[in-house]
Amino acid sequence: MDFAKLMSAQIKKSKESAPPDSSNKKYLKRSELEAQRQAAYLAEQKAAEEARQERANKKRKAEEDEAEKEAERKEKRRRLAEESRQRREEEEREEERRRRKRLGLPDLPPPKKDDQGTPVPENEDIEDVELVRKLRALDEPAVLFGETHKQRLRRYKRRIGADNLAAITTDGPIPTTLQLVPEKDMKVDLNIPGDKEGRQFLFRQLASYFTMVLKEWDVTLARRTEDVKTSYQGKQAYAAMVQARENMRPMFKKMEKGDLEDSMLKPVVEIVLAAQERRYVDANDGYLRLSIGNAAWPIGVTMESYFTYPPEEESPVNHDILFRPGVAPDGSDTFTPRTLIYDLKGAFGSMKKVGALYEPEDDGALDQPGVWRSKPIIQRSQPIPPSAYQTHLDAGLKPPPLNTSTVRYWSDYSRLYYHPKSLVQLSEFELSDTLMPFETWEVGLDLFEKMEREVDVMDRDLRPFVEECDGMQGIQIMTGVDDAWGGWTSGWIEKLRDEYGKLSIWTWGLGDQGGNMAVPRERRLQQIVNSARSLNVLAEQSSVYIPMSNSPAKVPSYLSIDPSSPWHIGAIQSVAMESMTMPTRLRSSDNRRGTLQDLEESFNSTGKRRIAKLEMSIADPDVLSEKSSDRIAQAEKVGSMVPRQVSEGDDNQLADFDMEFFTKDYRIASTRGHKKEHIFGRAETSRGEWDVSGDVGRGRDPRDRFGSGPALQRFQASLLFPLLNSFPAIFDVGEGNASTVAVYTGLTTSTAVAEQVRSLEQIVRRIHSLDERESLCNGLQTIAEEYDEGWDSGSDSDEDF
Known part of the structure; x- marks a missing residue:
């Protein structure tokens, strides 16, 4: 290898890779290379900073543009909201004018013009130092940015009312501009002042008292433990407080305006005064008189008499059990039935x-323009x-x-x-x-199942009423059982039992049940099948099932009823139902009160004898109160008294009634001979001064499991049954036009139920279809056996078998 040539190539290569230098230096120091690197880095950072600054400027400009657009949009929304508010207020005023014109009330006063601020008279001024001091005393800013003395004075005037009362909006449960008074000045006077200053002070007293009560209520609920707050009862208590607070807002607005009518102001003052004196029962009664006026009972139209009683007396009926308080759209209180x-x-x-x-319904709502371009054709049914x-x-x-x-x-x-x-x-x-009659059991059940698939009927219809109740005794169902309503109710009650497994559910089954001979034979047989299918389901799912014929089995001479009139039939049934359940509505302080479960335990000791027959007697209350032997004997001759005497040695030891609603019209002849009725238990309710204290007709206590004789529990109420002008004149027990009658009712379980059910089962076995005959008949036999256990022997029969 040529070493010289190799060295020459390496030197040439190093010269080519070296950075150019203006000084054409052959060699560069390391410090010069570091300086060149730093200069290049600084130039790169400067370029990046300039690019970042340019992007920030663009972003800021975009945000400013967007803020301007948003401000324009807010201003546009504000204008639209203001226009919508004015249009809505005008529509409400027009609707109120129409309503007042329809009811014959005076026209609305002209609306007050809202001026920009409170006008300040030229001759009325406050020095700036004094004005600042007064503003600070009101917890107001002394000076606002850019505010002139006149604007500051106007701001102060807005916070001061016309009568020099501070119009500060309180921060209490219900914010109000009424100046609250100290607790020592809250005691109201029963006399309503007639002057303006006196009424204004009375409004301040009422606002102060209600604010104090609501605050204490809120604080008390807040002190509860967390597990109590999250429980169902805890949530219900808080909801009641919130509802009471919201319901009182309209009254606060009326008191601020000073236009609370005397017809409402006087009862409110009576309620507050009674509460301040710790007479809470009187306060509750005053609230009921203010809320409901003259109301009525939806079935027998009798509850009006319970609501209208003298102020010094206390109603024995607790109205909140069957009626619910509410608020109408105009802010007034209402009292409607829980039905x-x-x-x-x-x-x-x-x-x-x-x-x-x-x-009110707006009949002109259909005339408003819709989404269709063409005008719709409206078909109105004849009202x-x-x-x-x-x-x-x-x-x-x-x-x-x-x-x-x-x-x-x-x-x-x-x-x-x-x-x-x-x-x-x-x-x-x-x-x-006639094309689609609502008569067969399957039609009612199919209709319920169809509605249940489309919407949860329980959540839509029933749950809003249930959630308003603090504690439920139970649910009462009044339904027809010999037509499609039996199938409809069967579907309903199965869903109720799934939702409320241990709740008392009483079902009153109404209908001819095949006993009306005026009905064609084919329809009468269909009614019997419907009644049997309803009995099979309702008696199993209900806590108590009471079959009621549309015509009493025994009709006394003092009763004149038209069997073809539903008005007469409903009236006599309502007397029996309403009187039998009277103990469940009495006040809890009354020892005569009994819940639905208490009545049920009287005649259903085993828990399986759920079918009971309803009986009733009517009498003149004057005859009972006088206790005259001659008049009682005369009344008993015409059948207007309960025959209290029973034969000696009778194991039943209970008296008979004048009317019996347990139908026996389709009973067939028995091959086993006539069997004497044995009574298991009975619950009796008397209204009036009936003589029920004697030893004759006394049964054993239901709690005594080892005693002999039928179980018996009696409830008594002094409140008579009122006969209003909407009630038919079907009773002839008194002299002249009697306004009240004394009622004696009873619910009884006996072996007659088994005989009735077996007769029904034998008829159904002959006429019902094969596919459901076996299960239906087996169910009816099971029901009947519960009333024969232990008593199917010759000892209770007139002849041996």
């Missing part, structure tokens, strides 16, 4: 889903005209007497308003439709 009513199309009569208590009775009630006049020819629907004699969620119309079927 859910299903009916077919056209069965509600002239009643509207949304009545006068809530927002059902209201009856003369309802027309007079709406006008505040004395209604004319009702009769069987003027009562067309149950809404013709109804005397109360319902919540819109209480009325549910089944539009798939129409009342008295």
